[in-house]
Amino acid sequence: MKVQCVPSSVGASNNHPILATYLINDVVAIDAGSLGLMSPLSAQRQVKHVFLSHSHLDHVATLPVFIDNAYVPGPDCPDVYAHPTTFDSLRRDFFNDRVWPDMIRLSGEESPFLRLLDLTEEHPVEVAGLRVTPISLKHVVPTYGFLIEEIATKTAVLFVSDTSPCERIWEIANQCEGLKAVFLEASFPNSFRWLADKAAHLTPALFEEEVKKLKRDVPVYAIHIKIAFADQIVSELNAINLPNLRFSAPGETLTFE
Ligand SMILES: [Zn+2]
Ligand SMILES: [Zn+2]
Structure with missing residues (x-):
């Protein structure tokens, strides 16, 4: 299984993951922060x-930009999977004819731009040889983490x-025989614990507590590091002395077997 953090920008600054998209085996994307910027x-x-x-x-x-870029007239279009609350936000806040044309409504009338498919907690979806299981996280809006298993190899x-x-997500992770890597957020430095609590994110100290719940000896990649505090967060993460701690640069493709 190949995993690539898609860069958010071009040029010398592209080692900052400003927006979130992870590309799996070239055909499945987790999140669409930078998807519409992906090159080529x-x-x-x-x-x-x-x-x-x-x-x-x-x-x-960049979901609307991606949908525009990927559009081919005809019956085929990208499938977008999410919690119904996420779709509600996309309908009201994005595809509302003010911020962007209502491609959801237009998909029902003309050659489709995108297809929306509701995800249900812990109900796996099988696409492109992968089994994707949404697992509820604790954030300020309904949010899913994802367990992604390659069906043929059992790599996850x-x-x-x-x-x-x-x-709950750690209980599921600990039961997954083929688990090869975890991508875990660390958004704010320890001194901003107050903000992490209010915004429902992790600090390096909280990251360490989460990793303790993982009973599998696999690499843990720190992701979703806020740019404004990046140096501080990385040094606090390194100070934890977790042998399995990893960082991945945008554009780098990781391979798990
Ligand atoms: Zn968020
Ligand atoms: Zn975020």
Whole structure:
């Protein structure tokens, strides 16, 4: 299974993951923060399934752009999977004819732009040889983490973002035989614990507590590091001395077997 954090910008600053999109085996995207910026354009057109964790801008920002870029007249269009609350936000806040044309309504009238498919907590969806299980996290809006298993190889990775401390997703992770990696958020430095609590995110100290709940010896990639505090968060994460701690740069493709 290949995993790539899609860059948010081009040029010298593109090692900052400003917006969230993770590309799985070139055809499935987790979140659409930077999906519509992905280069080359042909790579966007390969993406047939988009799973949205929640409605916050850094996770959906370029979904309308991606839908535009991927459009081919005809019956085929990208499938977008999310919590019904996320779709409600997309309808009211994005595809409302003010911010962007209502491609959801137009998809019912003309050649479709996108198809919306509701996700139900802990009900897996099988697409492109992958089994994707949405697992509820604890954030300020309904949010799903995702367990992604490659059906043929049983190789699995887990995305845990955005969230405050949670329990259930670790129970599921600990039962997954093929788990090879975890991607876990660390949004704010320890001195901003007050903000992490209010915004339902993790600090490095909370990240450490979450990792203790994981009983599997797999690499844990720190993600969703706020740019304004990046140096501080990275040094606090490194100070935890977790042997399995990893960072991945946008554009880097990780392979798990
Ligand atoms: Zn969020
Ligand atoms: Zn976020």
